[in-house]
Amino acid sequence: MTLVGAATPILLAALGELVVEKSGVLNLGLEGMMLIGAVTAFGVTFTTGSASLGLVAAMAAGAAASMIFAFLTLTLTANQVATGLALTIFGIGLSSLIGQNFVGRTVSGLEHIFPAALADDPIGRVLFGYSPLVYISLIMTVLVAWFLRRSRAGLILRAIGESDEAAHSIGYSVIRVRYLAVAFGGAMAGLGGAYYSLVMTPMWADRLTAGRGWIALALVVFASWRPLRLLGGAYLFGAVMTLELHAKAAGINIVPPEFLAMLPYLATIVVLTLISIAPSGRRNAAPACLGKPFRATG
C-alpha cells in the first residue's frame, strides 16, 4: 500500500515531464509546480469542501505556473535549465506564502470511488482500496503511451522534439506544440502535488513534497523517455523508497538506511551510464532537441 503511495505522485509528475521532454523542452521546475499544485489542491478543497474541485484547481495552477516557464523559455528563448530551477525556487516561496493560512488545518481528502464493500474488504482493497488518483495515474500512463506512439499529434510532437528545424520547415508550429506540452506537464505536476496534500497527508505543510519532484525528473531519464518503462520505474522507485522503512519496521538491518535512501539516485546514475555507453542508443536516447532553444527562421 505504501509502495503505491510513494509511486503515484512521482508517476503523475514524471508522465507530464516525459511529454514535455519529448517535445524538446527540459523543464526542471517540477518540484515548484508540484508544490503550487499541492497548496492549491489543499486551499480549494479546504475552502469549497470539494476535493474534486481541488484536483482541477491543482492542475490549473500547475499549468499556469508552467506558462511562466514557457513564456520565458519559448517566447523569450531564455535558458531552460536556469529558468526551470528558478521556477522551483519560485514555487517553494509562492506555495509557502499561499499556504500560510492553511497551516494546521486539515481536510477530509479524496473519497474512494469504489463502494465501501470492495474498498474496505481486506482482499478487495488490494485492487479497489486506493485513491482515485492512483487509477488516474495508471490510465494516464496508457493514454500518454498511446498518444506518443499511435496518434498523429504524438508523432508531430516527437518530430518537433527530434528536429525542430525540420518540423518547422514543413509547416508545424514548433512553439505552439511546445506550449501545449509544457502546459500538460504543469497540469500533471500539479496533480502529482495534489496527491501529497489530499491523499498522502491531508494537510498543508511547507515543502510538503520534500524533493520528490527531483526524483520524478530522474525517473524520466531512468525510463529512457518511454511511458510504460516509466510506470515500472515509478513502482520500482516507490518500492525502493518504502523498502527501507518496511525493513526497519520489521526489525531487519541488512544495509544502512542511508544506503537505501540513496538507491533511487544511484539507479539513475547507473542507467544513465548504460545509456551513454550503449552502441546504438537511438531507441533509448534523449530527444535530439532537448533543452535547445528554438528560433523560427525564414
Added chain:
Amino acid sequence: MNRRQVLVGSAATLALPALIGRAAAQDGPLNVGFVYVGPVGDYGWSHAHDEARKKAQEHFGDKIKTNYVENVAEGPDAERVIRQLAQQGNKLIFTTSFGFMNPTIKVAKQFPDVHFEHATGYKTADNVGIYNARFYEGRAVIGTIAGMMSKSGKAGYVGSVPIPEVVRGINAFTLAAQKVNPDFTTQVVWVNSWYDPAKEADAAKALIDQGCDIISQHTDSPAPLQAAEQRGVYAFGQASNMIDFAPKAHLTAITDNWGPYYIDQIQKQLDGEWAPGNIWWGIEKGLVGIAPYNDIMPADVKEAADKVKNGIASGEIHPFSGPITDQSGEVKVPEGDTIPDEQLLGLDWYVKGVQS
C-alpha cells in the same frame, strides 16, 4: 504574514542573504535573531520556537525587534546564515537545532560582542550559552499512556536522526511503558530527516503494518498522526497539540514552551546582564508540557499519566531510575541509582525492548 517571509524562506537555501533582517538599526530596538531548522509552518519544532519568539516580541513590544530565518540546513549554510544575522546587528542570536552547534561556535569566535544561545547542544564559549528541554520527561508520561492503551504491547516510533536527544526519548518512552506492561517493546524506524511529511507517514504505515498499534514520533510534522488516524491506531503529537490533525488517534502531545526562557534571556540582554548559561529545564519549569488528554482515554489511564507527570515535577520520579538493562541484557543501572545528567546528555545505547 507578508512578502518578507517568502523571500526569507528562499534566502535560507539561496544566495539572497541581503534580504535577511534588513532592519539592522543602530540605536533603535535590540535586534534578536532566530535560526530555525524547519519551516515555521511545520507545526512541530520550528513552529514552537517561532510561537515563543512571537511571545517575546509581544512581551517587549518596541524594545526589541526579532528577525528569523527558517529552513536553514544543518551544515555550511547554517554558518553563513548565522554570520549574516550577526553582521546585520542582531546582538542576541538563538540557533535552535543540534546541528547548528559547530557553526554557532565558529561564528561566535568572529563576533565576540554578539551573544549566542544554542539549543540542544553541549558546547559553550564566553559568548555562547546553551539551553535544552528535558523532553524525555514528557516521553515518560506518554510512554505510561502507551503501555496502558496498547493491546499488542508493541509501539512504533518514527525516529528522525539517532542523536542522544532522540535515543533518550525512545528509552524514556519504553522504560515508562514497561513499568505498566513489562513485555512492552518499541520498534524504531529512522527517516533520517527532521521534516519529510510523506516519508514520516510512510514510516508510520510500515510500523502499523508490522502490528504496532500505537505510534510515537520524534519528527516534526503531523503526518504520522494522520497515518495513525487513517489506520485506526493511537498516536502522540510532537512539540504542539496536534489534535486537529487526528481527533481520534491523538491521545496527547508533548508540548514545547520556550517562551519564558526567551523572555528571560532577552531581558538579561536588555539589562546588560547576559551571561552564558547552561540550562536543562523540564516539566517542573513548564518548558515541557503535556497537551490535554483525549476523551477516549479511560480515567485510570489519565490518572496514571498525571501521577507520572506530577511525580516528575516534584522530583519523586526520575524516568531513568534503575534497574535498567540494555538491549544485550546487561544491567546498566542498578536498582536505586539514576543515570546522571552528564551521561544522559551523551546517551548512545538502547534499553531492553527497543528494536532499532
